[in-house]
Amino acid sequence: MNETALLIHDAAHRLFTQHVTPEVLRRAEVGEWCQDLWDAIDEAGFLDTLADADTPPDERAANAFVLLKAAARHLVPAPLGETMVVRALLAARKVRAPSGPLSFAVLEGHTHQHGDHAHLKGRAPRVPHARNAQSLLLGTPDGRECVLIATRRGRLSQDANIASEPRDDMAFADTAGTTVPGISGRDLKLAGATLRAIAIAGALERVLMQTVDYARTRVQFGKPIASFQAIQQQLAVLAGHAAAASIAAEAAMAALFDPNRRDLAVAVAKIRAGEAVAAGTAIAHQVHGAIGITREHSLHYATRRLWSWRAEFGAEADWAEELGRSMAREGGAGFWPALTR
Amino acid sequence: MNLAQPLPFTFNLATLPAETNRLRTEVRDFLAREIEAIPFEKRAQSWSGFDPAFSRKLGERGWLGLTWPKQYGGHERTALERYVVVEELLAAGAPVAAHWIADRQSGPLLLKFGTEDQRQRVLPGIARGETFFAIGMSEPDSGSDLASVRTRAVRTNEGWRVTGTKLWSSWAHKSHYMIAVFRTGEGAQRQAGLSQFLVDLSLPGIRIRPITDLTGHEHFNEVVFDDALLPEDALIGTEGDGWSQVTAELAYERSGPERFLSSMMLVRQIVEAAGPEPRERTAIAIGRMAARLHALRNLSISVATQLQRGENPALEASLVKDVGAIFEQEIPDIAHDLFGQEPSAASTEALLRVQHYLTQTAPSFSLRGGTREILRGIIARGLGLR
Numbered sequence A: 001m002n003e004t005a006l007l008i009h010d011a012a013h014r015l016f017t018q019h020v021t022p023e024v025l026r027r028a029e030v031g032e033w034c035q036d037l038w039d040a041i042d043e044a045g046f047l048d049t050l051a052d053a054d055t056p057p058d059e060r061a062a063n064a065f066v067l068l069k070a071a072a073r074h075l076v077p078a079p080l081g082e083t084m085v086v087r088a089l090l091a092a093r094k095v096r097a098p099s100g101p102l103s104f105a106v107l108e109g110h111t112h113q114h115g116d117h118a119h120l121k122g123r124a125p126r127v128p129h130a131r132n133a134q135s136l137l138l139g140t141p142d143g144r145e146c147v148l149i150a151t152r153r154g155r156l157s158q159d160a161n162i163a164s165e166p167r168d169d170m171a172f173a174d175t176a177g178t179t180v181p182g183i184s185g186r187d188l189k190l191a192g193a194t195l196r197a198i199a200i201a202g203a204l205e206r207v208l209m210q211t212v213d214y215a216r217t218r219v220q221f222g223k224p225i226a227s228f229q230a231i232q233q234q235l236a237v238l239a240g241h242a243a244a245a246s247i248a249a250e251a252a253m254a255a256l257f258d259p260n261r262r263d264l265a266v267a268v269a270k271i272r273a274g275e276a277v278a279a280g281t282a283i284a285h286q287v288h289g290a291i292g293i294t295r296e297h298s299l300h301y302a303t304r305r306l307w308s309w310r311a312e313f314g315a316e317a318d319w320a321e322e323l324g325r326s327m328a329r330e331g332g333a334g335f336w337p338a339l340t341r
Numbered sequence B: 001m002n003l004a005q006p007l008p009f010t011f012n013l014a015t016l017p018a019e020t021n022r023l024r025t026e027v028r029d030f031l032a033r034e035i036e037a038i039p040f041e042k043r044a045q046s047w048s049g050f051d052p053a054f055s056r057k058l059g060e061r062g063w064l065g066l067t068w069p070k071q072y073g074g075h076e077r078t079a080l081e082r083y084v085v086v087e088e089l090l091a092a093g094a095p096v097a098a099h100w101i102a103d104r105q106s107g108p109l110l111l112k113f114g115t116e117d118q119r120q121r122v123l124p125g126i127a128r129g130e131t132f133f134a135i136g137m138s139e140p141d142s143g144s145d146l147a148s149v150r151t152r153a154v155r156t157n158e159g160w161r162v163t164g165t166k167l168w169s170s171w172a173h174k175s176h177y178m179i180a181v182f183r184t185g186e187g188a189q190r191q192a193g194l195s196q197f198l199v200d201l202s203l204p205g206i207r208i209r210p211i212t213d214l215t216g217h218e219h220f221n222e223v224v225f226d227d228a229l230l231p232e233d234a235l236i237g238t239e240g241d242g243w244s245q246v247t248a249e250l251a252y253e254r255s256g257p258e259r260f261l262s263s264m265m266l267v268r269q270i271v272e273a274a275g276p277e278p279r280e281r282t283a284i285a286i287g288r289m290a291a292r293l294h295a296l297r298n299l300s301i302s303v304a305t306q307l308q309r310g311e312n313p314a315l316e317a318s319l320v321k322d323v324g325a326i327f328e329q330e331i332p333d334i335a336h337d338l339f340g341q342e343p344s345a346a347s348t349e350a351l352l353r354v355q356h357y358l359t360q361t362a363p364s365f366s367l368r369g370g371t372r373e374i375l376r377g378i379i380a381r382g383l384g385l386r
């Protein structure tokens, strides 16, 4: 970790430890917005971690990774990553970012230019935290520009993921917004997949720590269950998945703004992190026994998010098909050079 | 639960320095010339393919003993440069077994614990690709429980008298030396009283018998010491420190990319057989393989970077080896699942010949170098569970 990343790491954990209490998570679960937490994040200056033009791009990415993984360990119930990404994309195109939480999504529909304004028509399903976001950045997968639009200008139908995080459907009937040139819905999907891979990595680390703690304190047959080899071996497997998910997510973040490297790195991250979710959550619940499936116990705050994040911005099979096709085009002899490029 | 706490293991993304690009190209060009003619089922043997002439060529190129001091025939390059050379050799299925053990662990162990004379005597030959080493750890009654070894070395006026049997010693029948761990004393603890020795395998009283494996190949051996006399100066490091020295040796043995690249020839054949327009489930399988491999490689580069900095990533190496073995072992299954053809040594299809070999050898990937269960035990200890 570079020095700034280390400072961000410590500051983030301090802030999240203070503000993301079990009570905050419980309230988020029933749909309450965490304004105090958001204000603290904003004041700490975290929102421009990816946007800050004074920091070299690779350091920005490293800082963002550290921050977002910390946020995921604490399960920050707010669109921190989404806001950071939108602010970065806007800053790179000299568009002023609206204040407050922001989010983004891939648009099913079309955009067109009308005088100074861009117009949106269509729907954006399952937009992260749309109801809490001031504005949204939307674009079609193959479009040349995105549109920044105030959330209230679209029609919002509330929905949520498995962990009750807001995932709202948005509909737009020829609505006007600000054009943001040079970004496509594909860029947004890659960014979203990267955010979810990092989130999975952080939450899996939390699950690993929590499950190790539990195994060391839960006593059966007169000793901590951690002393049983079957439990030890399961937790070793969980550790391997957490490690692989984390480094893959870190690589995706590092490559996200490099057009030559990002498609491979992001696909790898979303696939590997998704696979880690399946194995990791199963082990964590198995080791926790019945208490782990109660509403009261906090394990599910992580595992239910993990099950959702695995599917968001493309499931493993989607990314694997895309990556597999591009690798197949390289042929047997080209596979390794493509992987190490 | 203190969420700010670091995990007991560290994997930070590391990028290979740009200088390694040229080296990688050089190695690829060399391999394109040297091994393109070797049939794929031979290349599938990877670091079990024994070819002294090839090892000598690597020595001539300066790619063995890469990181060692020049005074011992080394080239004083970085651990990351070594990483690049090694992964390219493995990915191409180069026959590297002859020098593999010597370059990977025996040489580094002697650099760390050997006497000046031992280093002078053997390191330059290793770096030239001419001196080969075997590992003498396991015995008939000591596998995972390495500390229980019984082969005994007794100090006498003439030197060390050794009696006992080492087992599964890869390539001992074609090697010049073995680094072996023997019992030299009685400690209250089993780990005490072990010492490491540099054994010249041509000495009288040492009988080496190859053991044929299930594929019909001969690579590992039984090595019987029948009152063999080793010179006084065969001792490596400190008498009685064998356990901690073996632990250091195992760290070299477990930390490299060979722990997840053993099935690369089959990965290549699967992609080849899939063709440029694979059906959906084949594309998905290839994408998943690529993802696992890419992540493993980044984990492994992170370990190499920690080694370069002089750190001791033993826990990290165990994690990579455990995750890596799962990957390597899955590949024959994936080939079976995608194509469902009968593996055959005589097939005209390279896929089926490679699959024929790797289907049979894959079980060893989670045994050699420490079993899956032992590695997971090490990881569990690192996690604070034991």
Ligand SMILES: Cc1cc2nc3c(=O)[nH]c(=O)nc-3n(C[C@H](O)[C@H](O)[C@H](O)COP(=O)(O)OP(=O)(O)OC[C@H]3O[C@@H](n4cnc5c(N)ncnc54)[C@H](O)[C@@H]3O)c2cc1C
Pocket (backbone or CB within 6 Å): B134, B135, B136, B137, B138, B139, B142, B143, B144, B145, B167, B168, B169, B170, B171, B220, B364, B367, B368, B369, B370, B371, B372, B373, B374
């Ligand atoms: C291809 C190959 C090459 C090899 N080359 C060499 C070499 O060059 N030099 C050398 O010294 N050795 C070599 N070995 C030996 C290797 O190190 C041993 O196979 C390994 O250490 C396991 O020992 P074992 O085979 O006696 O199995 P055992 O130790 O008998 O184990 C059998 C099974 O029991 C499990 N087990 C054992 N103890 C425990 C425990 N405490 N908890 C849970 N499960 C346990 C093991 O994981 C394994 O599944 C080689 C092995 C292979 C397969």
